[in-house]
Amino acid sequence: MPAHDVLIIGAGLAGQRAALAAAEAGATVAIMSKVHPVRSHSNAAAGGINAALNPDDSWESHAFDTVKGSDYLGDQDAIEIMCREAPGEVLWLEHRGVTFHRNPEGRLGTRAFGGASAARTYYVADITGQALLHVLYEQLMKFHAQIDRYEEWFVTALLQDDDGNCCGAVARNIRDGAMELFSAKAVIQAAGGAGQCFKPTTNALICTGDGIAQSFRIGAPLMDMEMIQYHPTTLAGNGILITEGARGEGAHLYNAEGERFMEKYAPNKMELASRDVVSRSEQTEINEGRGFPDGTVALDITKVPRKRTLEALREIVNIGRDFAGVDITREPIHIRPGCHYIMGGVKTDVWGATSVPGLYAAGEVACVSVHGGNRLGANSLLDTLIFGRRSGEHAAERAAGMSMPPASRAAVSDEQRAIQRIIDRERGGRRISEIKDELGTMMNEKCAVFRDEAGLTEAQATIRRLKEEADVAAIDDRGTVFNQDVLAALELGYMLDVAECIVLGALERKESRGAQFRLDYPERNDGEWLKHITLSANGADVPEITYTPVTMTQWEPQERTY
Numbered sequence: 001m002p003a004h005d006v007l008i009i010g011a012g013l014a015g016q017r018a019a020l021a022a023a024e025a026g027a028t029v030a031i032m033s034k035v036h037p038v039r040s041h042s043n044a045a046a047g048g049i050n051a052a053l054n055p056d057d058s059w060e061s062h063a064f065d066t067v068k069g070s071d072y073l074g075d076q077d078a079i080e081i082m083c084r085e086a087p088g089e090v091l092w093l094e095h096r097g098v099t100f101h102r103n104p105e106g107r108l109g110t111r112a113f114g115g116a117s118a119a120r121t122y123y124v125a126d127i128t129g130q131a132l133l134h135v136l137y138e139q140l141m142k143f144h145a146q147i148d149r150y151e152e153w154f155v156t157a158l159l160q161d162d163d164g165n166c167c168g169a170v171a172r173n174i175r176d177g178a179m180e181l182f183s184a185k186a187v188i189q190a191a192g193g194a195g196q197c198f199k200p201t202t203n204a205l206i207c208t209g210d211g212i213a214q215s216f217r218i219g220a221p222l223m224d225m226e227m228i229q230y231h232p233t234t235l236a237g238n239g240i241l242i243t244e245g246a247r248g249e250g251a252h253l254y255n256a257e258g259e260r261f262m263e264k265y266a267p268n269k270m271e272l273a274s275r276d277v278v279s280r281s282e283q284t285e286i287n288e289g290r291g292f293p294d295g296t297v298a299l300d301i302t303k304v305p306r307k308r309t310l311e312a313l314r315e316i317v318n319i320g321r322d323f324a325g326v327d328i329t330r331e332p333i334h335i336r337p338g339c340h341y342i343m344g345g346v347k348t349d350v351w352g353a354t355s356v357p358g359l360y361a362a363g364e365v366a367c368v369s370v371h372g373g374n375r376l377g378a379n380s381l382l383d384t385l386i387f388g389r390r391s392g393e394h395a396a397e398r399a400a401g402m403s404m405p406p407a408s409r410a411a412v413s414d415e416q417r418a419i420q421r422i423i424d425r426e427r428g429g430r431r432i433s434e435i436k437d438e439l440g441t442m443m444n445e446k447c448a449v450f451r452d453e454a455g456l457t458e459a460q461a462t463i464r465r466l467k468e469e470a471d472v473a474a475i476d477d478r479g480t481v482f483n484q485d486v487l488a489a490l491e492l493g494y495m496l497d498v499a500e501c502i503v504l505g506a507l508e509r510k511e512s513r514g515a516q517f518r519l520d521y522p523e524r525n526d527g528e529w530l531k532h533i534t535l536s537a538n539g540a541d542v543p544e545i546t547y548t549p550v551t552m553t554q555w556e557p558q559e560r561t562y
């Protein structure tokens with residue numbers, strides 16, 4: 001049975017950064033991923049990473065922008081840590097080989113991003129995530145004596161010992177179906193987000209909320225789950241992202257009447273207001289009949305000099321051509337708000353520790369809460385790296401002071417039996433893909449930019465029905481080699497759990513803040529709702545709801561204008 005000081009589930013940026021930090025602190029590490037690590041979703045990150053690195057910028061300004069962007073729901077102690085440590089982290093990356101863009105003077109160059117009072121986004125063209133992920137993966141190789149990589153292994157459940165400590169996980173080798181138990185003194189969840197609960201989404205097929213649901217199932221509370229970010233610029237139909245970098249470079253938004261409508265909603269920041277504000281503005285234009293017949297508005301990237309577009313937005317040029325048939329250097333492209341990011345997740349402290357001893361979480365799976373009600377663009381890569389590193393360090397410290405906890409192989413048999421039951425299901429009911437499709441389409445209708453009680457209540461009932469259907473949905477592949485069918489059935493279960501928590505949080509929060517806009521409660525209500533909604537599994541049908549205060553350090557809530 002493999003045993004390591006620290007087991008990391010997920011090999012995106014959060015997981016890889018945690019692995020390096022834990023190994024540097026002397027721990028033995030296992031890092032596991034259901035896809036090859038450099039195919040993790042972090043690979044898709046385009047626009048860049050924020051840091052107040054210029055002498056005329058300051059971490060305080062970055063922190064204030066983040067607090068304001070979060071609509072005052074972000075925890076300010078965590079935000080301060082993230083923004084203070086950002087410059088050092090970007091330099092660490094650059095010293096390890098990330099080829100960040102340099103300006104004509106040869107210095108690290110920045111681009112503007114939404115909700116920021118300074119241009120502080122560092123980038124590698126529009127492939128920043130890919131550049132970062134490949135450099136970190138090279139660094140993992142350097143630590144090969146300490147870090148074991150389990151690539152294309154799928155974690156099905158977390159383990160707890162008799163005292164409630166998280167002491168490992170059960171995983172399936174996707175290549176041959178073998179199940180194995182991995183013991184560990186500490187486990188770091190870095191399994192990414194849950195965008196596939198919505199359709200369409202900018203998120204990859206692998207973003208199915210596995211880590212959020214698995215942590216929740218063993219008792220780790222979830223926080224801010226209602227806060228789902230709709231990105232202002234996604235392609236209609238397929239949800240593919242047009243990076244905020246395009247607006248950062250100077251692109252404008254127009255409605256079908258040719259108006260630059262952001263003048264009405266955010267006269268100072270215009271297209272670079274924070275994402276919740278821009279998405280709501282676009283959706284209002286569309287709902288009030290000033291959009292195009294395909295339910296979109298136009299993003300005009302021809303405002304950016306062609307040479308600059310070809311240099312700094314080259315992937316977007318390809319996406320426009322291949323997925324919309326548009327040459328973005330010559331004509332506007334139609335876009336609309338689309339599901340992009342989950343601000344909520346597994347509740348952690350500033351070291352990534354959850355309330356389950358031995359279980360840590362970092363990256364999109366987690367909620368430390370630096371994003372609160374709305375994440376600023378280019379703050380997520382930063383979050384993955386800062387809190388990935390901190391959780392790696394803390395987990396290694398925990399491991400150094402203890403012996404390997406006992407683990408029972410009974411858990412493997414339980415998981416094996418559960419998978420066999422899926423494989424043995426009678427053919428008849430609905431297909432997994434149909435249920436997933438209905439879930440995503442319904443969430444995109446009832447739990448999107450605008451929400452209300454009637455729609456959310458319907459969503460809740462639909463999810464309950466889909467859960468029952470998922471419990472008996474048969475699969476076609478009964479084999480052991482790369483059986484993606486059986487994994488899809490497991491993923492559907494995770495998505496339904498996560499969707500249920502998103503809707504429950506959205507129903508509970510009777511106000512409008514950040515990404516949550518309730519048509520029936522259109523105002524922000526600091527008196528009653530300046531608090532986090534925390535959800536826990538308590539064995540009942542519906543998760544238990546409690547509240548956690550928002551941590552304030554130096555910024556009192558103000559009216560939010562851009």
Ligand SMILES: Cc1cc2nc3c(=O)[nH]c(=O)nc-3n(C[C@H](O)[C@H](O)[C@H](O)COP(=O)(O)OP(=O)(O)OC[C@H]3O[C@@H](n4cnc5c(N)ncnc54)[C@H](O)[C@@H]3O)c2cc1C
Nearest residue numbers: 010011012014034042045047048155192363364378380381
């Ligand atoms: C198109 C797009 C562009 C973006 N651009 C930016 C940007 O420019 N700047 C920015 O700051 N943010 C950006 N974001 C957000 C950012 O990319 C993500 O939030 C971040 O990369 C998430 O990293 P992560 O390490 O938490 O998770 P991921 O990179 O998603 O990694 C999750 C890992 O967990 C593994 N995993 C999941 N479930 C299991 C399981 N059951 N068993 C085993 N392994 C499992 C996966 O295989 C993967 O290795 C963008 C997002 C999208 C969708």
